[in-house]
Amino acid sequence: MTLPVSRFQEALEAGEFVVTGEIGPPKGTNLEPVIHEAETYLKGRVVAVNVTDIQTAVMRTGSMVGSKLLLDRGIEPVFQMVCRDRNRLALQSDLLSAHILGIRNVLALTGDHVAMGDHPQAKPVYDLDSVTLLQAIAGLEAGTDMGADMKGNPNELDGVPTFFKGCCVTPCTEVVEPQIIKLEKKVEAGAQFVQTQAVYDPATFETFMKSIDHVKVPVLVGIVVLKSAGMAKYMNRGVPGVQVPEGIIQRMADAPKEDRKKVSAEIAGELVREMKPMCQGAHLMTLGWDDVVPDILANAGLKN
Amino acid sequence: MIVAERKPFDEILEMLAPYKRVLVLACGGCVTVCLTGGEKQADELASQLRLAARQKGMDLTVESDSITRQCDREFIEDLKTDPGQYDAVLSMACGVGVGFMSELYPETPFLPALNTTFYGANTAPGAWAEYCRGCGDCVLAWTGGICPVARCSKSLINGTCGGTNDGKCEVDSEMDCAWLLIYKRLKELGRLDEYRKIRPPRDHRTDRGRGVRRLVHEEMVELEEEESKA
Numbered sequence: 001m002t003l004p005v006s007r008f009q010e011a012l013e014a015g016e017f018v019v020t021g022e023i024g025p026p027k028g029t030n031l032e033p034v035i036h037e038a039e040t041y042l043k044g045r046v047v048a049v050n051v052t053d054i055q056t057a058v059m060r061t062g063s064m065v066g067s068k069l070l071l072d073r074g075i076e077p078v079f080q081m082v083c084r085d086r087n088r089l090a091l092q093s094d095l096l097s098a099h100i101l102g103i104r105n106v107l108a109l110t111g112d113h114v115a116m117g118d119h120p121q122a123k124p125v126y127d128l129d130s131v132t133l134l135q136a137i138a139g140l141e142a143g144t145d146m147g148a149d150m151k152g153n154p155n156e157l158d159g160v161p162t163f164f165k166g167c168c169v170t171p172c173t174e175v176v177e178p179q180i181i182k183l184e185k186k187v188e189a190g191a192q193f194v195q196t197q198a199v200y201d202p203a204t205f206e207t208f209m210k211s212i213d214h215v216k217v218p219v220l221v222g223i224v225v226l227k228s229a230g231m232a233k234y235m236n237r238g239v240p241g242v243q244v245p246e247g248i249i250q251r252m253a254d255a256p257k258e259d260r261k262k263v264s265a266e267i268a269g270e271l272v273r274e275m276k277p278m279c280q281g282a283h284l285m286t287l288g289w290d291d292v293v294p295d296i297l298a299n300a301g302l303k304n
Numbered sequence: 305m306i307v308a309e310r311k312p313f314d315e316i317l318e319m320l321a322p323y324k325r326v327l328v329l330a331c332g333g334c335v336t337v338c339l340t341g342g343e344k345q346a347d348e349l350a351s352q353l354r355l356a357a358r359q360k361g362m363d364l365t366v367e368s369d370s371i372t373r374q375c376d377r378e379f380i381e382d383l384k385t386d387p388g389q390y391d392a393v394l395s396m397a398c399g400v401g402v403g404f405m406s407e408l409y410p411e412t413p414f415l416p417a418l419n420t421t422f423y424g425a426n427t428a429p430g431a432w433a434e435y436c437r438g439c440g441d442c443v444l445a446w447t448g449g450i451c452p453v454a455r456c457s458k459s460l461i462n463g464t465c466g467g468t469n470d471g472k473c474e475v476d477s478e479m480d481c482a483w484l485l486i487y488k489r490l491k492e493l494g495r496l497d498e499y500r501k502i503r504p505p506r507d508h509r510t511d512r513g514r515g516v517r518r519l520v521h522e523e524m525v526e527l528e529e530e531e532s533k534a
Contacts, residue, residue, distance in 0.1 A: 084458075088505060110465040113457055115475040124458060131462040132505045146505070170466045178487040178499070182463040185502050197466055240469035 006104040007076050008048040009164040012193060012218045018281035019272075019302065020078060020195065020220060021046040021293060023070075025061035035069045041290040043075050045297060048105055050078040050195070050283070054085060057117025064094060068101045078166065078195075079103045082111025087127035092136055092145050099161030107166040107195060108133040108186075130167055131185045137165050138190035167191040169219075170241035171199055171208035179241075180212055187217050195283040198224035198235070200244045202274045209278045218280035223268050225286045225296070228260060229253035265292040269299020276300070305334040305425070306398045307432045308341060308418040316349070316394065317356060319415050323391035324363050328353070328417070329405075330370035331397035338432055341396030341418050343370040349396070349417060374401025380408065387412050423454075440510025440517065446498040448489030453506070455482035461503045463487075 004010035011018045021042040023034050042049050051066035067077035079098050081091065095106070110130045114122045128136060136146055140161050144154035167186040170179055183194070199205045199221050209219065224242070226232050229252040232244040248267055255263035272282045282300075284293060297303075320326055328350040335341030350368040357364035367390075372379040374397035387393045387405070392413040395402045399420040406414040422434035437454040443461065444451055453459045457475040458467075464483035467474030473481050490496050510517075 110458065110460065110467075113467065113475045115457070126458045126460060127508070128505050129458075129460045129462050130465075131502055135502070168466060173466075173468065174470055175468075175484060175487070178464045178468075178483060179466075181487075181496070181499055184500070185462055189502060240467050240474050 004164070005162045006048070006164045008078065008105050009192070011047045012280060016047075016281075017276055017302065018218070018220060019046045019297065020048045020050060020281065020283045021290070022050040022052065022283070022285045023066060023290070024052045024055050024288070025063065025066045027058070027060050029061065031061055031066060031069060034066070035073060037288075037290040038070060038075055039073050041293050043073065045293055046284070048076040048078050050080055050107060050285075053080040053082045053109070053111070054117075055112075057084065057112045057114045057119065057122075059117070059119055064098055064101070064103070067098065067103045071102050076105065077103060078105040078107050080107045080109060081133065082109045083126050083128050083130065083133055084111030084114065085125055087125055088136065088146050091128060091133060092140060095137060095140055095163070096157075096159075096161060099163070104162065105164045105166065106137060107168065108137065108191070109168055131182070131189045134165055134167060134186055134189035134191050137163055164192055165190050166193040166195060168197060169194055169212075170197040172197070172201060172204050172243055173241035176208060176211065180215075183212060183215060187215055191217060193217055194219045196220065196222040198222045198239075198242045198285065199275065200242070200248055200271065202271065202278070204243075205275055206278050220281035220283040221272070221275045221279050222283050222285060223271055223296075225268050225284065225289050225292055226252050226264050227287065227289065261289065261292050262295070264289070265295035266299055268292070268296045269301075272296065272300035272302070305337055305423070306400070306420060307338045307422050307424040307434075308335050308398050308420045310340055310345070310349075311417055311419055313352065313356075316415075316417055317353070320353070320364065320392065320394065321362075323413075325365045325389075325391045326353070326367075327385060327387055327390040327393045328366060328368040329374070329387065329393050329395050329397070330368065331374045331395070331401050332370060332372040333375065333397070333401070335396060335398055335401075335418060338424075338426075339430075341398070343368075346370060346396045349394070353394075375404050377408070387414075437511075439506070441507060443503075446495075446501070446503075447486045448493060448495070448498075450482060450486045450489060452482050452486060455480075455485075459506075461506060463499060 004013055023038050038049055049070055051063040053063040054060055063080050067079045070077040108130050114124045143157050143160045147155045169183045173179055229249050232249045235242045236244055328346045330343045330346035331341050346368045350366045353366045369385045371383055387409050392415055394417050395414050396417050402414050402416045423436040424432040424434045427433045434454050439453045452461055457473050468481040468484055471484050473479045490499050
């Protein structure tokens, strides 16, 4: 077995229950507050921090610079890459650039359609998809890009990157088999870890985990921190593959406004604690509420 | 067939502003079938334009004619009118017809009355939907006859994304998730193995990646040359 390329990979291979966090770069150049939050609440508490890539197709500062600034503060980033905005030339080029900057963890995603964001007139690219992006990354690691020379031989790289490659899956979607088949393809293409879409129902997640027992890569269950009952209802209506049970919505609705963060951290902590035996880690998506992470970890009974 | 929609009336009126004598030219092909650019629609548009011109005090004469197909040289002689005699021709054809007629009548401006929208089929009375994108590298053999290039909003080729929602697409709750349809169809056909295969990225050279696409049957070109020599 080759040596781990990141602390994140090392922790998963050591069999630790691994927690990752997430930051979303802002619209504008003022990235410092987000990085500061990560430094204050995530550093030392989570193994790595995902940096979202133009999340929900709303134009923002990019994930590569966010990843680099985290590295500068001693926080290991997970560089998210979506296929929506760049063709295969730009994706491969950015992967090489990311490696040069010291970025090692990459999460390959399809990416929300431009119709979901604030530039609906933009051209959706999707030259590669999440499966072929993973193949492209594996190709770069093997020393070749996706192109070929005049004789049809693959182009060789002068300096070869290494990555710890991840993908996403939606465990709580209505018809799950096509998701599972696609997950199998992603793993065949080179995915080494999975961070799931938000899960609020441990029973559904348990069934899902049993159905992917044959897929031998670590899975980090996705936890999206609820900010209000309204947000939960909105997700049930509008976010594909996410279902917040009525009981959880009620707990958020019953919480006085000043206690929402506390209740939210309780719910997230309980979910992590309950699903911990089923998977290899948890991915906490706090949507800006980074300060709830310490409480979530405490409520989950994890070392803080 | 090619499906097209009528441009907004005001846009057409603005297009015609520099001209005094205009011919509205219907096309008897696809746009007649999708009830947008046929003889009936051309006559209607011509009379709407005459009325608008009268109301706005514009000096505009509008006549109409039709032709079997605007994308084929052999029907030109059937024209009752000579397009060259007009200041401009408002073509009710798809973009192919407008472009081809512009080549045949270099002296006359041909203006599009329609927006050419997609290759589609008639799915219900009065309704058409897109079935093909003309990508130049057909994948229907392994997708159960349902095109992911045309019918998945992201043109994905390796299966459903996370945006599938109750069988619909994240882009539009009225639009089916193409990959869920493909999955179900392949399952019915006992061909899920096709879904399981990793498909390489599409080759965009066939899909407008290298500019104008052409079809040349060499044997016909040679035959034509021999006949012209003889």
